[in-house]
Amino acid sequence: MALVEFIEKGLVKNNELDNSLGDRSTYVGASDIGGCLRKAYLDKIKQQEQDPQTLAVFLRGHLAESLVAKALDAQNIKYQTQVELQEDFIKAHLDFVFCSPKECVVVEVKSTNNIPDTPYSSWVLQIQLQMYLAQKHFGVKTRGYIFVLNLNTGEMKEFAIEPDEALQDIALDRAKTLWEALQNGTEPEAEEQLYCSKCPHKDTCSVFQADEIKCKELDDLVNDIAFLETQKKDIEKELKAKKEIVVNYLEAKNIKKAKISNFLVSVTASNSFTSIDTSKLKKENEELYKKLLERYGKTITRKSSLKIK
Numbered sequence: 172m173a174l175v176e177f178i179e180k181g182l183v184k185n186n187e188l189d190n191s192l193g194d195r196s197t198y199v200g201a202s203d204i205g206g207c208l209r210k211a212y213l214d215k216i217k218q219q220e221q222d223p224q225t226l227a228v229f230l231r232g233h234l235a236e237s238l239v240a241k242a243l244d245a246q247n248i249k250y251q252t253q254v255e256l257q258e259d260f261i262k263a264h265l266d267f268v269f270c271s272p273k274e275c276v277v278v279e280v281k282s283t284n285n286i287p288d289t290p291y292s293s294w295v296l297q298i299q300l301q302m303y304l305a306q307k308h309f310g311v312k313t314r315g316y317i318f319v320l321n322l323n324t325g326e327m328k329e330f331a332i333e334p335d336e337a338l339q340d341i342a343l344d345r346a347k348t349l350w351e352a353l354q355n356g357t358e359p360e361a362e363e364q365l366y367c368s369k370c371p372h373k374d375t376c377s378v379f380q381a382d383e384i385k386c387k388e389l390d391d392l393v394n395d396i397a398f399l400e401t402q403k404k405d406i407e408k409e410l411k412a413k414k415e416i417v418v419n420y421l422e423a424k425n426i427k428k429a430k431i432s433n434f435l436v437s438v439t440a441s442n443s444f445t446s447i448d449t450s451k452l453k454k455e456n457e458e459l460y461k462k463l464l465e466r467y468g469k470t471i472t473r474k475s476s477l478k479i480k
Contacts, residue, residue: 179223182230196353201263201300204345205293206366208359212352213372225369235282235320236266243267256304260350261343263301270309277301277315286319288395290330291388293364300342302334365389397479 203211267278306313361378363386
């Protein structure tokens with residue numbers, strides 16, 4: 172058996188054996204109410220088998236939590252982890268809880284490749300519900316943090332979250348809506364999310380299949396990209412102008428390499444070459460173009476790209 176196949180089978184087996192969260196179809200979790208309620212509903216009633224790649228992504232969260240735990244243990248900081256709190260049909264598993272006689276601090280750990288400037292609304296609703304349960308359970312003032320970690324780069328960011336009664340009411344209402352849907356067997360309305368493209372239920376989702384896009388987080392992301400693209404053009408223009416000054420200076424001194432400041436700077440001489448204009452060839456001699464393509468052609472795969480105007 173190949174190593175990759177062996178690991179993939181192990182991930183699936185581990186998921187089957189993992190009962191740390193219990194039967195998720197019997198309760199509404201804090202992580203269920205922040206995103207699309209239709210997805211949460213279908214995930215609970217269908218219990219689809221997850222593919223190894225998805226499971227590997229899910230396990231990043233556990234890796235991030237273990238990193239936080241190691242940092243806390245190294246400093247002898249007392250904490251509780253994976254604290255299970257329940258009220259009626261709502262159950263939450265808190266990643267980290269720090270309690271004193273006067274205050275309780277809830278920490279929710281997130282692992283992502285792209286850390287946002289502000290926390291996603293789904294994250295905020297999740298920790299609001301967690302803080303609501305924690306305050307009722309521990310009976311002291313409660314506040315929270317969302318700790319976000321990019322495991323690829325090591326970048327870290329925190330978002331301080333204060334309890335908000337209005338947001339907690341929204342979280343509780345969404346939990347009630349999902350629970351009633353589970354009891355009545357009525358599918359909740361879908362809500363467009365950034366993760367829709369990876370949702371296992373997207374093929375039967377009328378919202379995702381519609382041409383119109385109603386996802387605020389996607390709007391924010393596109394606005395960010397457009398802003399960064401503008402900055403990129405300005406930076407590239409400035410960079411080109413400054414490089415040209417340095418190149419002209421070194422060429423005037425007939426120097427190809429030089430140590431300037433703390434950097435080794437080198438100049439590549441200009442050059443020219445002749446190539447075949449394939450567009451012109453195809454237009455003027457399509458038969459020859461096809462013969463050359465058949466004999467010398469090669470397949471080039473380019474990743475999907477995004478263009479914003």
